[in-house]
Amino acid sequence: MSSPGVSGPRGAVLGVVGAVVLCALVATFVVTSSTGAGTFVLAAIGVASVAGMVWGCLVHRPRPLVAWWLLVAAGVGFLAGSAVRPWSLARSGAAHYLVDVLSLSGYLALLIALVKLARAHGGLRREVLCDVLIAGSAGALAAVQHLVVPLTLLPGRSVATSVVAAVYPLVDVLLVCLVIDLLFAAPRRRSYQLMLAAVIALLAGDVWYAAWGVRGELLPPLVVSTPFVAAYLLITAAALHPSQRRDAPAGARVADAWSWRRLVLLSVSLGALVLLLAISPAGGGSPLTRWAGVVTVALVLALLLLRAVSAVNGQARARALLAHRASHDPLTDLPNRDVLRQQLAELTAQAPAGQGRHWLFYVDLDGFKRVNDTRGHHAGDELLQVTGARLREIAGSGGTVARLAGDEFVVLAGGDEARMREIADRLVRELARPVRVAGTDAVVTASVGVSAVRSSAQTAMREADTAMYQAKKDGRGQWLLFDATMRSDQGAAVELELHLRHAVDEEALSCAYQLIVDIGTGRPVGAEALLRWERPLAGPVSPVEFVPLLEETGLINRVGLATLRRALLQLARWREQGLVDHDFRMSVNVAPRQLLDPAFADLVRAALAEAGVEGGSLILEITESSVLADSEVVMDTLLALRRMGIGLAVDDFGTGYSALSYLRTLPVTRVKIDRSFVANLGEDSGSDEALVRAVVAVSAALGLGVTAEGIETDAQREILRRLAVRHGQGWLWARAADAETVGAVLASWSRRALR
Known part of the structure; x- marks a missing residue:
């Protein structure tokens, strides 16, 4: 240099x-x-x-x-x-x-x-x-x-x-x-x-x-x-x-x-x-x-x-190069979707059925998004290149490998049903081997959908895609051969995504708020904004079902920012009504994709200014995969948020793959213990209580606050109070509700404080 x-x-x-x-x-x-x-x-x-x-x-x-x-x-x-x-x-x-x-x-x-x-x-x-x-x-x-x-x-x-x-x-x-x-x-x-x-x-x-x-x-x-x-x-x-x-x-x-x-x-x-x-x-x-x-x-x-x-x-070389670039993926140098469709069209237009058989393998990498978010796009590109090389080896000289988009690949190969099963098994096995990227090993699996190439290229692609989604739904890391029963399930998934997109465009997603309280007194000290969706003619849809879909479709940036602005404006209204003081904090969840946006900190600053709320009254809850991201953009964003006084809480701590020692190097201010560890508190094994005790001890040594989620019984509350956990949330005090209902609870506490 x-x-x-x-x-x-x-x-x-x-x-x-x-x-x-x-x-x-x-x-x-x-x-x-x-x-x-x-x-x-x-x-x-x-x-x-x-x-x-x-x-x-x-x-x-x-x-x-x-x-x-x-x-x-x-x-x-x-x-x-x-x-x-x-x-x-x-x-x-x-x-x-x-x-x-x-x-x-x-x-x-x-x-x-x-x-x-x-x-x-x-x-x-x-x-x-x-x-x-x-x-x-x-x-x-x-x-x-x-x-x-x-x-x-x-x-x-x-x-x-x-x-x-x-x-x-x-x-x-x-x-x-x-x-x-x-x-x-x-x-x-x-x-x-x-x-x-x-x-x-x-x-x-x-x-x-x-x-x-x-x-x-x-x-x-x-x-x-x-x-x-x-x-x-x-x-x-x-x-x-x-x-x-x-x-x-x-x-x-x-x-x-x-x-x-x-x-x-x-x-x-x-x-x-x-x-x-x-x-x-x-x-x-x-x-x-x-x-x-x-x-x-x-x-x-x-x-x-x-x-x-x-x-x-x-x-002539320039024309050949342009033609190659137009028909091949620039990252992996694999043929693209257009070349694949052309080959499929030629196959279906050849000899009558029964004189040969070809199979389409639709490959999607499970966990690729995690590698991309936590280790950066360069590591994701390396992983895709290695995947392309492995697919070429599996397909052999007689097969075709194409990259469609993102982490989606297609293998086209000929042979009988035994050959098809051999290729499918090998795809799942070989793609699960660790890949050395960014100086460390990354492990992903593959969900593979298989279809026979029969009437048309479009039908073969649709059927293989449907089988792949079914393989993901059934547990990932496996392959499935398309059958007619999958068609209705895939249609339902497509319809769900379509309705979700309409809901986002029409701003039909709403916010519910769950109070966070002082475990010793039950006094509300904050609230967490939770996204909710009421699907027309179908009723409420679980966030576990639609939030991952928001992340997959890339809508999470837009929805996440709208949720943040709505929550801050609601906090400002509660203040104007005299229901909360300036020590009351609003917690909002942030997706990993949002932290990868270099402009995210500026967007948060603008939302705070719009609501007239200071940064110290906001806590952003981020997942372990976000804070452990090997990305300068993520770390710069977190530091910029901390400079605004915004608190950073590690949500669902203990369910990921991090260690307590990581908290020492990250600019977080709070740890939220996942409900799965709170639910078993008081049982004979005592393992969850030991884990909570360890989290509290390390957090206290590092000057971090601790919040426990999913508290439902007095016994759980008493154990957490004894372990020096100050804040908690759960059905023991209140379920997530709309702003008006939560406002009534806050008003009750306000009147009690005045008395």
Whole structure:
């Protein structure tokens, strides 16, 4: 992980100061008339430019960072080459070429940096390289015709010196093409536009320099260095531009090989090549010039052919990839529902019945939601991928595995009834094996519904789905073969979900309230809001039946928030009526899915503000699976709720898979002992009493409150009072009732307190 960059007001001030210094140096260079002073100022500009590039890397931390450090290295190479140029050109032998070694090292670093930037933004495809080489070929021919050959004709000038001088413009052409490709990939980056201008300035400077070389001058006037000054300025501006911040949008996109931008670049390159072949430069009749033209034309034709073939193949690959993505699940790479339906349609349209048999296995993972909620979606994705791999292995080469949605899969396989039973048994057995996800083992089971593929694909899917739901209803972790008796049961389940959706849309769900009391005195200290549903023509529906359905359908977020708002408004009304004081607390249940919503804490804050109730008067009851969720979102939400003063109670404690020691690390304030442990208090075994005693002891040590649920007898109350449990709720005091009935009870207690 990279270290954080320099930022803040200090970084901004230093950046402004550096820019002012650099501009002052440029102004001095422009107005100076002394060669010695101008050379010194040019060197100072180079040093300031390199310092600016370093500062840009430290402040913005652009990505990929190595590419920008290579640009710094390029600046150092150019600066070193400028420093030794007068001394090097005055020497002979290897020392004469030291300036070129340093300068070309800078160009090499710049070339590698641009390649890395282009690759990071999705550029440099094969056809792009062809475009770059075609443009480079035109530049090479221009260099040979107008620089290399004329330089070789100069008296006393070695061929090596002439060739090296001609390399610079050629490299500049390649750099310009690379930056143009980079702009095609990231057109909204202003820093890359500045970089293109810098490379064009380098090209202008090198061509100007080479032109003076053709005139026989190795050290041209200082004015020839003006484009290099501009290049220094522009590359520094690119490094310091805000678009280089690592959190800035890259805007990356890969231009198509036949896009108008690429075609314009290609046309300009080919036009330049035709123009070069048509004109007659000095020495145009030399064999070197003629062979350079022949080789360039042959190379360009080969590159054009390669480009066309690559582009066509690329289009074919892209179409194949799009077709694959459209027909396969992106997470598991399994065929999707459309592919499955097509295969089922082909099977049912084939040979007459009796000439072959295929079976459809509808697989649903039991407990997948718990893994997703407690360990995060990344762990859930890992589990789905492992499940897909296991299903492929079970189905074999002759079967088909598809993922429909979520944790639902389908296996299509052929064979007789014995083969069907073998596959179904193996599905249940193999999917029950532990899966290593997020560093721990996760165990889920599978409910599998099986149907024979007969008349239509739709019928087979419906029957297998019905059998799967029946397997879940009968206990999960098993498989069932569809039979006609299941059809009516599935219809009832579908009807129940439909009616529940209508009830949610029409706000037909209601709230009942059960009082929470002081066990010693029976005085109400709070109330728990409980969701109720009166189904038309069917009567009350148990929360055990419809709440899980709310969670499965994703309606729980909407219903849970509405219940919270209703409960807080009711608490505010009881306060206005003088029935309760500010120590009276309202408890509301929260589903795990709600805690996974990053906006949940803000929604709760808004509900409190709407009702005019402070956070300390609200207790949110959460399940063990919620508070044990290995999710940063859940933990951040719980901490945000605690900062508002809201109490957090672990509901039905002891029925999950947690340990008492977990309470030490969780931001909860209260534990609610499940009714299943309260119901057996006073029996001979004493095991439940020991458990309650342990919960109370640990809670007291951690400063947590304790509430017991489901108290129905005086004996249970007395044992709990003796065990120092302060708060309880149950039928011994009051059943859950509507707000008006509970209000009457509260009014009675209020009058008693006044007396």
